[in-house]
Amino acid sequence: MVKSAVLGYPRIGVGRSMKKIIESYWAGNASAEQLQETAKSVRKERWETIKNAGVDIIPSGEFTLYDQLLDHSYNFGVIPERYASQQLNGLDTYFAMGRGRQDKAKGVDVVACEMGKYFDSNYHVVKVPHAPNTEFKLNQNQQLAEYEEAKALGIITRPVIFGPITYLSLVAKSREAPADFEPLSLLDKLLPVYKELLSQLKGAGVEHVQIDEPILVLDKAEAWGSEYKKVYEALAPVAPKITITSSYGRVGKSIEYLKSLPIYALHLDLDREPKQLDEVLAALKSTDINIELGLVSGRNIWKTDLKAAKALAEKAVSELSSERVNVSTSSSLLHTPISVKVEKKLTSEQLSWLSFAEEKCEEVAALAQALNGKESSLFEQNTKDIAARREFERSSDSAVRDRVASISEEMLSRKSPFATRREAQKKHLNLPKFPTTTIGSFPQTKEIRQARAKFTKGEITKEEYEKAMEAEIQNAVDFQTKVGLDLFVHGEPERNDMVQYFGEQLNGFIFTQLGWVQSYGSRYVRPPIVVSDVSRPSPMTVRWSAYAQSLTDKPMKGMLTGPVTILNWSFPRADVSKEVQSKQLALALRDEVVDLANAGIKAIQVDEPAIREGLPLRKADWDNYLTWAVDSFRLSTSGVGDDTQVHSHFCYSDFGDIFPSIQRLDADVISIEASKADLKLLDVFKSYGYSNEIGPGVYDIHSPRVPGEQEIKDRLEAMAKVLPADNLIVNPDCGLKTRGWKETEESLSNLVAAARWARSSLVTA
Ligand code: MET
Ligand SMILES: [Zn+2]
Incomplete structure (x- = not known):
């Protein structure tokens, strides 16, 4: 049986509820309890939405009040002295790391940790500085806590965590650290914390974890075979079964070492890089590593062509068998707005093109069902909508197309040097x-x-x-x-806004009313859509x-x-x-x-x-x-x-x-x-x-x-x-x-x- 999985979901809450409560907590207008209450209800709302969409494998542990990478540092006890010395409670220390803190009356003035763009997206992670003397200890096991929280609601989840190599590749290096210091050199010190965290999950009966390793899609990871081997040989014996994800690109040559890791499954981003499938299937065929096909885009807002996705998945099924194949999103859905259903101003034709987080969950579920021999009504509707969209695409503006086709060398240069x-x-x-x-x-x-x-x-x-x-x-x-x-x-x-202003005056764009996407912390943007x-x-x-x-x-x-x-x-x-x-x-x-x-x-x-x-x-x-x-x-x-x-x-x-x-x-x-x-x-x-x-x-x-x-x-x-x-x-x-x-x-x-x-x-x- 092919199962469906979702790698992660927006954390902003329906109606931007997280933004509202977090900002009012910062302003002193809401208590920490109220903040946690809202966070808890947003987590519930997310799990239920994904479950009701018919998804089999539901993520937990990737929710955050500010940023997921910051959560890891905080949970691993990496709290630089300038924050630790402020005598703030845990939550305020965490926020101080994310956004800095100024309280003139109390003499508090600390700047935030630096932020960096997350891969090629407009999402920003908070990069806590690490140095040779950085120590790790498991401050709290967020993955376990969220797993238990969902379980109490009757929902079994797959906890999500960054892999240690991706974690160390994304964090910052402290200004005081020697010039040649690389956080990756802390790997041996960090591993025990991962072992502890994962064995706690296993002890609690967690069957399956998702370890995010998007760093695998960068060139530099191709040289990290021995590091990957070391990490997963250490973690596999104590952990629930492990699926490694590789969002945002292709795994390239890294497949040569990935195929010998002691893991349950490898996820591929087939939205960005569908061509890598053949090579990876050939590499995995003779191993017992399963494959999770990231076919529903976590990066765009378009309806998935389910028929085409199904055809790609069938190739994997025929190579490996349906027991060894799952389908999923290409990445977390955090880069997409929550739901198309709340958009009131778009035409029904425009709405039929779009799929946001909630709809993408439905798509993954429908795809798995279809692969298991049951094409749902959603699948049928999808086939019609995609056909209509293709028809619309054919009605291109020939004047514009002709003009692009006739761009000359001359048009690319000013008249004189x-x-x-x-x-x-x-x-x-x-x-x-x-x-x-x-x-x-x-x-x-x-x-x-x-x-x-x-x-x-x-x-x-x-x-x-x-x-x-x-x-x-x-x-x-x-x-x-x-x-x-x-x-x-x-x-x-x-x-x-410097983009929206132009989009609104150009032909070819549409705008959502509520299509908010997290950029960082409580800052959300509403990108225009080129149609x-x-x-x-x-x-x-x-x-x-x-x-x-x-x-x-x-x-x-x-x-x-x-x-x-x-x-x-x-x-x-x-x-x-x-x-x-x-x-x-x-x-x-x-x-x-x-x-x-x-x-x-x-x-x-x-x-x-x-x-x-x-x-x-x-x-x-x-x-x-x-x-x-x-x-x-x-x-x-x-x-x-x-x-x-x-x-x-x-x-x-x-x-x-x-x-x-x-x-x-x-x-x-x-x-x-x-x-x-x-x-x-x-x-x-x-x-x-x-x-x-x-x-x-x-x-x-x-x-x-x-x-x-x-x-x-x-x-x-x-x-x-x-x-x-x-x-x-x-x-x-x-x-x-x-x-x-x-x-x-x-x-x-x-x-x-x-x-x-x-x-x-x-x-x-
Ligand atoms: C993010 S760049 C902003 C440039 C724009 N012209 C401005 O001054 O706001
Ligand atoms: Zn600027």
Whole structure:
């Protein structure tokens, strides 16, 4: 019998109940008991949903109040001194590690542990620092506690835990640790804790555990055969039967050692990498390792093509037998919204395309049933819905398709090389050396958000709303005049979000009302969905930028979100490649860039903060991605004359390893987040160089702290040592929308003063 399994489920609760209770606990408006009560009821709601969907193997132990990786560190007793010494109770210590804690009256001021993107998703894990002297002890057995909690409800679960190698690969290394220290060297110290945890599970009658080892899909894991052997030979004798999961990519050459591990089953991500099935089946055939086929995507929001999934599974069944095959999700469902059923504004056709967490559980169950010879009504309906979707896909926008097909080499390059453009831009913009500018947004005040809410609810007219936004723009222009900046921005008051704002004005996108997905902690996002060919029915930003320019003689910088970032922060469609979708977006933006230039906008910034996060997990796949990503950006920005200054902006990631691709974008000016990484990027600039103009952020906008004038001067001086001073521009490291006006004024005044000092004191060509 083929069984169905789900690897993990969203933790945010129906109606975002976890966000509400956690934030009110933080604000002191709910007690720890109330928080735990809600958490318990959300766990119950999740288990019951999965069970009622007909799933056989239900996960437990992967619920979290903040982040699952943080839970592991906390449960293993890894609590760095700066948190342990605060004398907080357990829950507050845990939250302090996740988000920092400030309590001026009590003299408490600790920063959070660093966060990092989880594989190539927009989910962030909390990376607790480890050092050679880190000790582990089993603080609490969350997997056992949740197993017992579910059992008391009559639900038998499969506890989930990160494997020790994945755990140690994801955590941070302490700043105090020697440079050559790798957390993986702590493996021997960590293993006893895993043994204890797993033997407790076995003692409690747990039959089967799921050990998540997504690190297996990275190139570096191919060299870890002896580590994997050591770990699983130590754990298997004391543990319940073990299924290892390998979400987000392919196991590649690691199958050579995986096939000899003493495990019950190996899970594969067949959503991302269906082609790996044959090779893995061949490797496992002569072993007694079973296979769990991750056929229902944990990463997208599309209905699974169950017929196609069934065909793939049948191949495995015929190779191995139905006793040795289970079907499951490709990863935890944490990357998907909870349920399609609550969406009230989508058409029934649109709804028939979609499948969120709850529906994906139903799909896995229906798939197992079908493989066991019983095609349910859901399976039949699915076949019809998929056929209808295929039909819809055929109704493509031929004008858009033709335009993508006829993209020429010429369209990917500006007319002249940078040196020539630079001269033209100097005349056109007339900026001083060390020009000062900002990244685009100014404080999104309560008034702005209220005006938008009123407009959305129909309480004010479009004209009233636009008047209010114009007043904000006037205010931003006055502010910049007063502070003395050189290259102005309009401030982006009219934008709800840098991706959604464009998605709403483009053809080809739809939006959910409640499709929230956890980004980190209690922060959830609602990504737009690309459903069909993308085009721009009319200009999107020109009226705002032109209005802003009409208020001042200083040059106004137009502000757009780039094609790669729009795509990476949306749910892409599954029927055409991301490359094609990105180029469709690029063409739409290209028209916008040209329209802005024609409206008298002399500098145009196309933001690409998400270009790094879309980078494939395997190095062999990098080139392909970087080629189309860079081409898309160039396509969107190359339609204008030499005298238009094209800017781009990067943040949220470590750009070191793709810096050569950033150079290939050939933007006239880039700004890049650098202040948080302690100017680590300076080394990157030193080794790669950068030929165009560049503004490494001179201060961190992620905190209300005001940087001193001297501190900014020091940074400029440090930059001028590794980059030609003549190429430097002066800007904060990201947009200011989360800041208040007061600190913004103080910070930018210091920035302007530092730039003026640089003009007379730093050597320029
Ligand atoms: C995450 S990057 C943000 C860039 C955008 N232009 C802003 O200033 O907010
Ligand atoms: Zn940014």
